[in-house]
Amino acid sequence: MEDRNDTIIRVEHVSKLYGPNRTEAVRMMEAGATKDEVYQKLGCTVALWDVNLEIPRGKIFVIIGLSGSGKSTMVRCFNRLNRPSAGRVLFEEADLAAMDKTALLEFRRNKISMVFQSFGLMSHRDVLGNAAYGLEVKNEGSMRSYLGGMFGKKKRVEREKREQKAKEVLAMVGLSGWEHQSCAQLSGGMRQRVGIARALANDPEVLLMDEPFSALDPLVRRDMQFELLQIQRKLQKTVIFITHDIDEAFKLGDMVAIMRDGKVVQVDTPEEMSANPADDYVREFTGSADKSKVLTVGNIMITPSSLVRITEGPAYAIKEMRKNALSTVYVVDHQLRLKGILTIQDAIRAWNEGLTIETVVKTEVQTTTPDVLVADIMPAAAEAMYPIAVVEDDGRLQGIVTKASVLASLI
Amino acid sequence: MDWLFSFPNVLKIDTNAIDSAVRAFAVSAEGVLDAISGGLGGLVGSIGWLLKHIPWPVLVLLVVLLSWQARKNVRSGILYGILFALIGAIGLWDMMIVTLSIVLASVLIALLIGLPIGILISGSDRANGIVRPILDTMQTMPVFVYLIPALLLFGMGNASAVIATVIYAIVPVIRLTSLGIRQVDKEVVEAAKAFGSTRGQLLFKVQIPQALPTIMTGVNQTLMMAMAMVVTCSMIGARGLGMEVLEAVNRIQIGRGLVAGASVVILAVILDRMTQGWFSGDEPESTKREKAGRAR
Structure with a gap:
């Protein structure tokens, strides 16, 4: 067993650029130009620039920033939905960029899963079918090795097993009895519960959450935040949580990274960030938070x-x-x-x-x-x-x- | 100043050379062309054989059941069944069977070719760039321009009719398959990828099921366009209702033409209604309420 306080994901000098003239853009950025200057001159978007992060195992790590700050681009680098233009993302010291197709599939199936802002549910499947999706692609992927297993009894057993597991996670998020409902009939909060159940079904080590509660109304959001905290404390998963809401960040985060224009401005505990903001931008950002809920005696x-x-x-x-x-x-x-x-x-x-x-x-x-x-x-x-x-x-x-x-x- | 008002015909295309090239190709590739036309003729023949060996009450009942299910309404099921039986009642049943088998064979081939092409161009911008101008050409090219070469290469009869129909009718299924897959919610696709789907799993478990309503609209449109070719194709020897219309028009028998034409319309309407509504999200209010009731 590894030390509980170790780093599970390490981000080293990651940059991501979109559009033309990327080499030229890198040169400008290195010379100290801002993102806007680069875009106006070269038409190249710098989504991330020289990001370094260490994600501690078993904690909730919040990345906060306004829209366009690169936080969504960043979170997609953790499961390689995005490939960094430069730099490395290491999961337990293994470089994601070096993974071949099979290794990447295995990584996504077993180690990391994701919850999306507008839920990303498949409307042609019912609640159970959505929650079991990750297990289904995993089962079928591993059964391809012996074709006989694709049909008949083996397949039925696998199906029952994964539906059992999916029902367990659905119960954990409070959706027992809703298994055979169509997702279109659920409220926003319930849909996101399905999203969370789907992400937990694979028993991943890391949960990526890309503004999961932003589309929910404030009361539902508060409940969901509370439930996420409970689930996290119970399962001890590493959660990487993206948000633009400073109150949400400080409420949930063991550690908070604040991003601006594709760069990480400060990484700290909520208390430290509130007490000692790295610069005026962080001060202004944290200033909008309700400080009495962050600061301790x-x-x-x-x-x-x-x-x-x-x-x-x-x-x-x-x-x-x-x-x-x-x-x-x-x-x-x-x-x-x-x-x-x-x-x-x-x-x-x-x-x-x-x-x-x-x-x-x-x-x-x-x-x-x-x-x-x-x-x-x-x-x-x-x-x-x-x-x-x-x-x-x-x-x-x-x-x-x-x-x-x-x-x-x-x- | 005359030259300003008459465009100089600088580039002289030897259209005769094209003619002889096509003829030469028809001769040299005779074996292959005969095989294709034999195969297509056989396909139309076997569908026709199958339809002829189903008793007519069974076919009518099938129309009633399918349109009932598709429209989720018993009354329209019965209505379409009566309309269908009407074609037989006015003595055009056998011709209708011939027409139906040509249309079904054409649609089958159009789908077999069109669906994979649609999937291919939905995933690749380069393939899309190549295929789109071809589709535009196929849609705007006057039908008669490829009716004649088809006649030349595959001879009079059902095979030429099927090929001409496929060329004309394949475009919507390709376009709408591609459009449907491209329109699948980006986050849903990302979710499928994030959970470790292979490309095949992404396609068959997520993209195609999500795009199914749009794809089915394409299938429906292809079927309708195939029906629209029925009369045109009778000019190159396709038998059935189209031939009846053509003969009536040639002999200026207005009443006969009208009756046969009406049969074509009825068949088209029935096929259209039966292929609509299976996968579209808009259910009638009654089933919606029923489901909402269960949810509560």
Whole structure:
């Protein structure tokens, strides 16, 4: 068994050009011309330019970009529906371009499958026939070696087996009982479920999804996103997901690659991309996302300007608060584990009455952990009288979140 | 200034040379040509033999059933059955059988040649570039221009009639097969490829089934054009209803010509209705509602 975090597909310096004067276009691009300049001068479309990607196994990898950014061209390079003009696409370190006809068929039949934007269903087949299509071409391809198997009992057994498998995947996407309906009678969401079932039936390692939910209405889309996440977590398939919707990308993606004019601008986790956009384009793109659903507390917490150890005296605490113009301060032990919060009133009272900090500290403190989404703590932050403490599982204080920092993160 | 108004006939084509070349070819290739004409004559003959040995009530019933199924309507089935029986009732049954066998033989050959060519040019732009001008020529060339050479090469009779009919009627099935396959949704074709279909699987499991309504329209059009050649072909010796019309016209027997002509029309209408509606998506509302009811 291979390491679960390894790379399943590697894209190395892939470019794809359409039209005339391609060699000339490559020279212009290398000299730093833009895609538009090349098209106007030479009539050559640069769909992809020097793309490098590493797709991690078992994760959802989202490629996002506006139309014309090359994302659909890119996704078709993964199963060689498109051949790159230059560069290599490696599946488990095997170069796709080097595959002969048979190897390519085997690769498409067993390793990789695809879900399409307008579903790509075959209207002359019923739901079951569509879901079983991949298995059918695989069966018949492998049976060609002995012609006797094309007919009779063997064929019937194979047919029953693949219909059984197709029924299982249809049940997984919630289409039990719809097997013998014609696809034309299904709603958009149900059609795409058939598309997903068809793609899962072959038990592939990689699922390519080319804007699968773009043609669906928003409510159905949300359900489908949720179901995709569930299926992915259950089956641990590698998913390469194309979208132009930043919310969808951040919701689904373990990793997100953002494309513009045929180039990859940034590859990062949604949190990193949101927190540290590589350039203005990414900032603008991610700016349209609902940030509170992307950013975690860990991204927005600040380091407290002052901390008081529980063993210190109240006089020190008062001095610290006065120095930093604070009315409260967090109290920790020697391992930086959170003990509670000390207000200036309590500190003064302790000093007057000669008490220790330990006796006056408020231990009922609102806490949270760094990986909680900002959206989830927003109500609490709005109500809280004091900053919320961010603590690790072992109780160590990581930072604090104030009302101001929550609000600032949304801008 | 006269030369400006009379076009100079600079290029003189020796049409006599073409004549003698064709004649010489007819003589030298006699064996092959005889074999072809014998084969075609045999095909027409055997279809005719088959049709003659089916009792007429069975044929009428067959028309009723097929048009009922095609139109999804009992009443039109009965209507077409009555019309069909009418041809026999006015005494033209045997001639109709002869005409039908020539038409069926021509359509069979047209499909055997036309469907593969249509598939070929749907997949290759180069083949398309070569075949299209030929199809345009076949459609615009006056029929009589190849009626005479056919007569010369294959002699009077059914064989020449079949060849002339095939040339005239093959074009729609080629064009519409190619068009149908080219119009299959690009994503559906991509999906078939993405799941590892071979070219054969793509063609037979996806492209042809998806294109079937258009292909069937082509088949229907080819059949109709073959029917349109019935009278023309009687000039080169094809017997049947066409011959009846031709003889009546030659003798200026208007009533006889009208009756035979009407029989041709009836046969054409029946063949047209029976070959339409099998694969087209537009079902009558009643079946649609029934299916929707099951879905709920």
